[in-house]
Amino acid sequence: MRPSLREKRAFGISEVPVNTSFEAGYLVSVNSGWRSIRPVIDSQRCIGCQQCYLYCPDGVISVTDGKADIDYDFCKGCGICAKICRPGAIRMEAER
Ligand code: SF4
Ligand code: SF4
Structure with a gap:
């Protein structure tokens, strides 16, 4: 069984799937x-810290080559990633 962020135990980054939930099936x-x-995401501001990836409740963020990317097919627009991003690299925009 894969480790879950909801499990109350310490786990390392190596235990978390490196891809999005969609890619993981x-x-x-x-x-x-x-x-x-x-x-x-403002890629100029993104420092690749992976906090958005770790906190996204839907697991739709991936970080590749030090830059975050979002799978919009599954993002719910909750805004948690924008709140957790300290460099301010994520802003929420109205859906068109
Ligand atoms: S939290 Fe912000 S700076 Fe860190 S990887 Fe995500 S978008 Fe980039
Ligand atoms: S808005 Fe919510 S669901 Fe969408 S990428 Fe950010 S944390 Fe994940």
């Missing part, structure tokens, strides 16, 4: 239809 169909705002 946890999500199978697009489900972002009711999102009203979306996170947008």
Whole structure:
């Protein structure tokens, strides 16, 4: 069984899947239809700290080559990633 962020035990970054939930096979169909705002990453500000990746409740953020990327097919627009990003690299924008 894969370790979960909800489990109350210490775990290392190496135990967390390095890909998004979709890529890991946890999500199978697009489900972002009711999102009203979306996170947008400023790659110039992103320092690749992986905090957004760790805190995203839907597991839709991946960090590749030190830059975060979001799978918009599954992002719900909750805004947690924008709140947790200390460098301010994520801003929420209205969905068009
Ligand atoms: S929390 Fe912010 S700086 Fe860190 S990886 Fe995510 S977008 Fe980049
Ligand atoms: S807005 Fe929420 S669901 Fe979308 S990437 Fe950020 S933390 Fe994940």
